[in-house]
Structures are given as C-alpha cells and as structure tokens.
Amino acid sequence: MTTNEKLTGDFGLSLYRGMVTIRAFEERVRSLSAAGQVPGLTHLYSGQEAVAVGVSSALQPDDAITSHHRGHGHCLASGADPVRLMAEILGRTAGYGLGRGGSMHILDPATRNLGTNGIVGGGVPLATGAALTAKTLHASWLAVAFFGDGAMNQGIVFECMNMAALWKLPVLYVCENNHYGEFTRIDDVTAGTLAGRAAVFGIPVAEIDGMDVLAVHAAAQDAVARAREGQGPSLLVCDTWRFSGHHAGDKQSYKDDAEAKNWAAKCPIETLGRRLVANKLADADSLSALRKTIEADIAAVAEQARAMPEPASASLEDHLHG
Amino acid sequence: MTTNEKLTGDFGLSLYRGMVTIRAFEERVRSLSAAGQVPGLTHLYSGQEAVAVGVSSALQPDDAITSHHRGHGHCLASGADPVRLMAEILGRTAGYGLGRGGSMHILDPATRNLGTNGIVGGGVPLATGAALTAKTLHASWLAVAFFGDGAMNQGIVFECMNMAALWKLPVLYVCENNHYGEFTRIDDVTAGTLAGRAAVFGIPVAEIDGMDVLAVHAAAQDAVARAREGQGPSLLVCDTWRFSGHHAGDKQSYKDDAEAKNWAAKCPIETLGRRLVANKLADADSLSALRKTIEADIAAVAEQARAMPEPASASLEDHLHG
Amino acid sequence: MAERQVTFKDAVLEALAEEMRADPSVVLIGEDIGAAGGVFLQTKGLFEEFGASRVIDTPISESAIVGMAIGAAMTGLRPVVEIMFGDFITLGMDQLVNQAAKVRYMSAGGFTVPLVLRTAIGVGGNLGPQHSQSLHAWVAHVPGLKVVMPSNAADAKGLMKAAIRDGDPVVFFESRSSYNTKGPVSDGEHVVPIGKAAVTREGRNVSIVAVGAMVGVALQVAERLAGEDISVEVVDVRSLVPLDEGTILKSVKKTSRALVLDAGYAQFGVTGEIAALIAEQAFDWLDAPVMRLAAPNVPIPFSRTLEPLVIPSRDQAAAKVRELMGTR
Amino acid sequence: MAERQVTFKDAVLEALAEEMRADPSVVLIGEDIGAAGGVFLQTKGLFEEFGASRVIDTPISESAIVGMAIGAAMTGLRPVVEIMFGDFITLGMDQLVNQAAKVRYMSAGGFTVPLVLRTAIGVGGNLGPQHSQSLHAWVAHVPGLKVVMPSNAADAKGLMKAAIRDGDPVVFFESRSSYNTKGPVSDGEHVVPIGKAAVTREGRNVSIVAVGAMVGVALQVAERLAGEDISVEVVDVRSLVPLDEGTILKSVKKTSRALVLDAGYAQFGVTGEIAALIAEQAFDWLDAPVMRLAAPNVPIPFSRTLEPLVIPSRDQAAAKVRELMGTR
Ligand SMILES: Cc1ncc(C[n+]2csc(CCOP(=O)(O)OP(=O)(O)O)c2C)c(N)n1
Ligand SMILES: Cc1ncc(C[n+]2csc(CCOP(=O)(O)OP(=O)(O)O)c2C)c(N)n1
C-alpha cells in the first residue's frame, strides 16, 4: 500500500464508490451522447477517476476547486448533485447554470466548485486567486486546480505558479497527464517535463501513478497538509489515460492499440477492487453488486434529468447582472 | 581571460569603442531629457553595455535581433546609425520610424533589428518567430532576443521557450538581470531562478557576469555556434545593473546606496579599459582620447538630430497599410 | 470558366493549398492542424502534402503562436495562423494589436507583417459561452489590421487568397455555421480584393447591409419579402476593414431605408459603426431610421432552447424591414 | 456638505482608501503599486496604511493578475486590479471576457465577480503607440461587464466607490490627461451610481454627447460657441455599460442635433454605437445628421507634432457643431 494511512474497508469502499459513480455517470453520458441527447461536445472522464477521487478524499468540504473541460469527475468527487449535473449537461433548467452553461461550465458554490472551464488553463488562475483569498482572509481552506497536460504549455499557468510560490499560497495544482491534448501527443508539444514546470519555482512536485487512487490520495494528503501549514503550493503530476478519447464520440484512430490496451488493463476501478478483495475488505460479488446498484442509480438520474424542462425563452437574460 | 579566443588589441578596442559609444549616446540622451528635449519617457542602457556589445560581437550581420524598452544599446551594437536613432528618440522625420515610434519603437531592416518594444516580453515571440523563419527557409542566420529580468515572469516567454526547445529553433535568449523591474526588486516578484526558467525546457543556460564584455562574448559565441549547428536555443543570464534607474530622470530612492556604489565600481567600460592596459593592448591616455573623440562625435550627432525637422501633419497616416 | 459546387470549408482549404503550392513561404501554424487535419477537418490533407515544416502543429499556447507568427512574417514567411475558436483570439490580442497592427507604421514601411489569422466564429452546435463568440468588432476597431468575413464559398476562397498575398496582417473570420454550405466556385485562379463590398441581390425599397453568415439570412428575408411586394437589396460587407463605404452608401441612397445585420453582440459592435455611417452620410436620403439587428447582449447560452435566440433570425429581420416600410 | 478642490487622481485615491478602510475584503493588486506608490503615484500611501497583504505588488504577469483577481473575487475578496496602461488590457482580455463576464450568468448567480479593473488610458506625454490607446470600446462590447469612464474628480471618486461596492466586474477607465485636473469633491460619503449619464451643461441647439476626458473638450466648445449664439448641451456619458440611453435621447430630442465625442479610435468604436442609437431612436426629432468625432484610425504617434493630431480638438468639435447648425 502506497499510503501511510491504513486502508480500511470503509475508506476503500468510499473511494470505490466514488470512482464507480463517475464511471457510471460518464458511460451514461456517452450513451446519451451517442443517442443525440447531449447538446454540444462533451469530454468524458472515464479512466481518470482515481485522480478526482484520490484528491477529493484528501480535502475538506470548504476547500475550493477549479476544473476544466473534462470536469464531470471533479464535480462528482466534490459532492455535486448528479441530477443537477446531468441536467446541466443536458441543458435543463434544473442544472447548475439553468442549462445555459453545459458540461464545460459547471459552477456550484455549495460544493465550492469554481467551475469546469472551456478555456484550456482557465481554471488555474481562478484557483490561485481563491488561494489568495484564503491567505488574505486567514481562512483555513485551500484551493485545488485540476487541469490537463496540455494546459501546462499555457503561459498563464507559469505566471500563476510563480505567484503561488512567491506568496506561499494554499493551492494544490493537479495535472492529469493523459498523454494527449485533443489529437496531439504530449511529447510532440511539450519540451522538458511536466514536473519541472513547477519545480522551477521551488514548488514541491509528486509524480504519481494516476491509476492508483491510494497513491493519489496519499500524495494529495501530503500536499494538503503542507498548504494548510502555510508552506504554499504543490504540484501533483498524475499519469493517466482517457479511456474514451478527447470527446464523447472520438474514434481515437490516432492512438496506438497496444498502448490503449495496456492502459485499459490499469483501470483504476478494477485495480482498487482487486486490492480490496486481496485485503479481504470486500468480496468480488459485493463489489459487483455495488457497481450494479450505482449504475442503476445513475440510469435513474439520467432519466430524471431527461424528463426535466429545457429553459424558457424568458430566462435568456436572467443573471446577467446583479 | 574568460574567453578561449585570444584578446587582441583590435578586438578589444572594437568592444571598448562599442561600449563607449553606447555610454556616450545614453548620457547625451540623459542630458537632453533633463533639458526637456526628449519627448516621452526614455530608458537608458548605461551600465549594461557589456551585454549588447558582448553578444553583438558574436553575431553576423544578417542575424536578427529584438529588443525591449531599454534598447538603444542593442540598436547601436547592431550597427544602427546614431543619427537616425537619435532622430527617432527626438521625434524627427529622419528617425527610423519618421519620428512616430520613439525610443521604445526602433525598427530597422538594414541592421535586422525587429524592434525595441514597449510591451514587456513583447520582443521574445518576435525573435522566436524569426528563428522559425530561419529554420523553415534553411537560412544560416539566427535570432537574438534581449529582455529584462522582469520579462521572465510573462507567460508568453515560457510559451516561446517551450516551442524553441521543441523545434530546436536558432534563437538566443539574452536576459539582462539588472535586479529591478521599474521600482520593484527581482526577488520580490520572482520565485526560483532566471536560469531555471529555460533549463526546464532543456535549454542550455549560461549565467555570466554581465559587466564583463569578454565573458558575455565568449558565452554568446558558444550559444551562437550551437544554434548555427542546429542544436537549438540557449539562454544567457547576464548579471548587470541600470546605472540610471528605470527611466531618464528616475531618482532611484528605492535603491541601496552601498549596493549601487558597488555596482558602479564594476563599470564594464572601466573594467575592459583596465584589462586592455594591463595586457598592454592600449594605454590609458589613448583610451581616454578615444572616449573623448566618441563623446564629441555623439555630441555632434545629437546636434545634428536636434536640428532636424519634426514630422509634418500630412505624414500622420503614412505607412498605415501597404 | 467552369464552376463547381464547393463547401465553404473546402473553398478555404483550396485557397490554402493553392497558395502553399505557389509560394513556399506560406506556412500554417495552429493546434491540431497537422496529422489530425484540424478539429473541423479544415486543414485536411495539407500535412500530408506539405509536411511538418509547413503545417506546424503547436502546443496550446495561443499568445506565443500569434506572437511568433508576427516575427516570422517580419522575416520572410507568410504564416496563416489558425486560432481554433474565435473566442480564443482574446489570448492573442496583445500580439495582434500592440505588435502586428503597428509594425508597418512604426517602421515606416521598413517591416511588414504579411500574416493571416483565421478563426472559426459564431453560434451553432451548442458549444456554450466560451466557444461561440464573434468578436470581429474588436479587431475592426484597431487601425493597422485588415478584417474580412466572407459569406459564401467563392468569397471564402477568393478572400483567403487575397489575404495570404496581402502585405498587411489580415484577420479572416469564418462562420462555423457556413462551413458546410455549398456554393459555386470557379475553377482556376479566383481572387477577391479586400475592401470591396458586394451587392448580392438588387432591390428598390430597403437595403440590408449584412456581415458574414448574416448575408444568408438577408437573402432569405429578401426572397420572403418579395412575396409581400417589398424589394430588398442585399449588401454583403465582406471586408470590415477597409470598409467599402461607397457601395454601402450607394445602395442606401437608392433605397432610402437600411437595416444593418450582424451576428456579433449588439452593444458597441459592428452594426453601430455601419448604422452611424449611413445615418450621417446618407441622412438626406433616409425615409426611415437606420435599424440594426445583432445578437442580444448576453453570454451565448448552451441550451438547445436558448442558443437559437441569440442568432438574428429571418423573422426578426423581416419584422424590422416591415417596420422600416411601414412606419413612414 | 463642504467641498474641496481635488485632483482626479487624488479623488480616486480617496475612494480607494475609504473603501479599504470600510471593508477589509477590498485589496489592490498590480505592478509597482506597493512601496513605490504606483508609476503615477496613484496608490501613494496605501501600502503604508494597509500593508503588503492588501496592496499587493505583483510580477509583470498581467494575464494571471486579472485571472487570479477573478478567482479571488469569486471567493470573498473585492479586488481592485490595476493595469498600468490601458494598452496592456490586451493581455487580460481572455480572463475578463471568457471568465469574469460570464461567471454570474453561467452559475445562475451562484458566484459573482465583484472586481474592479482600473487602467490609465489616453494620449498625452508622447508615450507612443503602445502606451496611449483607449480600448474601452472593446470592453463595452462584451455582455457581463460594466464599464465606467469618469470625466471629473467628483465622478471619479463616486464611481470608484460604486464600482468597488458593485457585485459585477467593473472596468474603470481613467484618462491620464485628467489625472492632475482639479475639481470640486464633497467631503464625506459620495457615491455616483453606475449607469447614469449627466447633463453637465444645459443648452438648446446641439447636444454634445461626450465620453471621459472629451467632456472637458465639449464644455470648452460649448463656452466658445455661446459667444456665437449657439447653445450647446453637454451630456457626460459616464457609464458605457449600462448606457443611460434615456438621458442621451432626452437631450437630443430637445436639441434636435447631436455630436458624439470620444477619444478612442473612430472605426468600430464608441461613437458608432451612440450615434446609431440616436439616429434610430430620435430619428423624427433630428434636424441634421448625427455627427461623430473620435481619434483618427492610426497608431498613436510619438512625435510632438503628430501626437496632438489624434486627440479630438476643440477646433474640430466646434467646426462639427457649426456644420450641424449650418447645414440645414
Ligand atoms: C485556450 C484554448 N485553446 C484551445 C482549446 C481547444 N481544446 C480543448 S481541449 C484541448 C486539449 C486539452 O488538453 P489537456 O489539457 O491535456 O486536457 P485533456 O483533454 O487531455 O484532458 C484543446 C486544445 C481550448 N478549449 N482553449
Ligand atoms: C506588458 C507590460 N507590462 C508593464 C509594463 C510597464 N513596464 C515598463 S518597463 C517595466 C519593468 C521591466 O523590467 P525588466 O524586464 O527587468 O527590464 P528593465 O527595465 O529592468 O531593463 C514595466 C513593468 C510594460 N511596458 N509592459
């Protein structure tokens, strides 16, 4: 076990439940999308669940997060209501943004979610600014920015990390390296390392197996502890993989089949499941039953959201100004 | 001697002449400015001469440069006509931009100078793009970007260095660390090191005494050789000092007197002069005579430029479009 | 010359390929435009034909992409930069405005910036508030840039060719909603000069002065209103900068009534400039106030029910024209 | 209430200090604004009074400064960001437009962005093409932002206080040329509501609708033309967004003639929107075409002889007014 904390059944199962929920949700979005039910483009988190769940399980409820275009997992792991999330993705009035934002714009003050984001790198300054608030107001919460490997080439990310390091802001940067930005391989567009991009500012970096939720959790706990003690920012670089490509419907012809198979074998849910069984914290049947239950719940969520009304014309200008 | 090349009298004197020309020019601009003759704000290069001259002496005539707001030195070292330069600074029609650009906007195709620049960091993408041209057209020239320590926190500079490293572009980044950006000390705004900011992309970095023209020249030669061989970008970090503060007229009350004195003692011109004398490549009297001659020449330049006409109203829209 | 039916997107692609074949200094720079062929397949086949050194796939670094392209343009290349969505030109505005637009002026013609920045704009497909904006008014505001916005395949091809050959930075706006619309494109060399509007349909009663994809709406409205005995003339602005004031004013002086139609945000946008121009220069000819129709002043909503509301519609435009005819 | 003569710059400084004293969540963020007191001494004394945690000196990283301020505003601070020169808002446009302007809308009011972005704009002092621009038209184009542009010390103070207390992102444009102009400012609490224009001088024949520093020009023209028996009414727009259409239209309906005056670039700028508004909504009242005067469409030149030519002048404005009176 990679964490110094003891893996208990309760904790292990909560992580398992968190990841399965995301997977079930995303697979449901995928089938809705294939059926033409999801307006626009949506980017699925399947395969990367260990990152959102591993980090979120190290956070307190008032910690703030920012996310990116591949953000449903972060929302769910932070406690989003699956119905409101699904409703927003489907453009329904019950959604977090009354259906006006969609998948790339899920903001929720209740779960301190400053938003998924359609601008690559766009959430990083928001989280860094939230951390500035925490520091200025001597609050005990911290901020987490989730972003992809592609965002690590946006200049603003460097600018933020410089200031976070200078001012020892309580912010945790979580880079999910899924080896691609859209259809382009990371090595083709990224000189040097991802870790080096924070290390240059004196920010501690942990490079971890992003398919191992316990490893992610352990690294996040360390980073969170440092931030709460006033020691400033950290970066986690999590090695992971997009199971469904860039967006729901991406045929992924640009990917190498052997590599994809290799990553499929590392499924974070299967991995944790095996470990729970090996540690006698759960048996395979109960896990499979749990999975079925969650899938059924999410299917119900989707039906509920689909049945909800779409926004009326009159709402077009609501909440433009205060 | 810090360079593996032999210091000859001719070479040493040409460096000396180059630096003295810049100093004389800048001190003339300073007195014109004090007399209210220089429109706008102007930023003087006095103290930093070893950088422009050390680098330029390692270049070929068709190598391109970009500069920044403190750019007269780079222009002169690249072969700018002092009269046209002074004319532009004074806003005369004989200036490089017909008097419409001024000190922060000196562009000259003849000396392959893509411009001094009023946007901190603004010249860095221009030089990087020029290097892209060189590489694409298989040209033998390279591009040099001069910029300050303050520019090293602009995100675009990181973005450029990433691409330059990826594509092995023939570009030389020259950061002049004069320890201040306007009235703010580098350490107050810069986490980590300047060198690290390029090293992270795998770009070779030399940290050098920017008051030692021979050291700068030697480091530039190495970097230029690498670029011409297709090995890509380099960064020189040159430790230096603005003798006259941020802009002509800056009273510099924010500076520590002892530190300023210490730097004054490192004057690059005096340092090279002493070395030339010690190596019996020149005698003190001839150097002092040379200096006087150059000062007189520059005084004449200033008079010539001052006597030139200012732009007529009719020229307002010239060269807006092709 | 023979004509073929070509989509807007393929017309641009033809222009790119032809100019790249003719001039080795033309290069493409952008995200995912290489082997992937672009997210809209708008550069399909070019990587295969011209290779990685001329179809340059970049990191996600819009500011530097634009900035480097300017440096490249100043030193001998003719870069065509792609910004994937028009919403992201926000990231390149400093380079475009503070560098590209001013280089020729500041260097008294010593340096030029023969750069094309192309970007996909507009509403459609429920991509939400950060992937649907049409910010062409910004670029048109800044002296030193040229700005074109074709409405059909032939102009898309002809204006792209002109833009690539131009010595100034040209921003080329492509309405996503036009990408798959077909139109006749002549075989062989076809160049449309920048700075010339086109009268796309002649009429007597009202001029609709339309920009980009709104020209299609204008033509449909004209057709519909012909049945109501209202004769609508349609002026396709084509170039915002330089703006062909003469063609616009000539049309309005003939019809005495004008509606200006644009898909960008209404407030402080493109319709203001054109309506103000007409109201000042054709005042004595006007029989009714110059009216405007543009997108409402809200972020562009994602939902299927709301998104269409921010696209100026045929119904809205027809109602305005009727109002122009009816009021006095 | 007693009144004092205060410079525009000090009036803003007073507003900042008062709001910072009243509300510990107000912080300033910018370059050289701390111990140095700002390059124009526009934050002088605030660092001493409020310390480094509330007067935050930053690296030269405009994009991140704006972006971080948005995150800070979403979570409990009221940041006042300074962008040293208005030309540099180009570097923060993505954050301003794609994030700040849309957060309230996208979160259905769940999050707000009580942010003020202040920046010094305009021509004067020969700072050249990259340190003289007035790009307020851009910001006014984007729904979700509020935009104010005070013309005098009292409004500068009152609008800054209103901006800081506002729940929306407000962009506050300060004309450098006004910084040292004195005007009466009342002691004690003085707040000017955002979204209200002011009739600064009453008149009967022509309305000059002016923005920011151009209000001063308008008042001088009014004074001069009074001697020629032309009675000019001056409307100070004060807020571009929301735009007080009622006050503008009321004035023009009274005078029947209008000149719109702004110091930004003319093309696709602020005058277009306001002139088009008047031309459409007050058409029946107009005795002459709505005229416009703004900066010529060129980069702003450095030279002492040329720079003044890009500032709309009293002579030019007076000539336009005479033309409005004379032509019909
Ligand atoms: C500023 C900006 N540029 C480009 C895009 C288009 N785009 C959307 S996702 C994406 C790739 C992002 O890659 P990465 O950060 O690795 O995230 P991943 O999709 O792999 O999770 C790109 C280029 C965008 N949304 N924003
Ligand atoms: C984008 C931008 N931000 C801010 C400024 C204002 N400014 C001019 S020079 C300067 C300091 C630059 O410091 P550095 O790069 O170290 O150069 P130095 O003046 O020390 O030579 C600043 C902040 C600017 N010109 N451009």
Ligand SMILES: [Mg+2]
């Ligand atoms: Mg990725």
Ligand SMILES: [Mg+2]
């Ligand atoms: Mg410096």
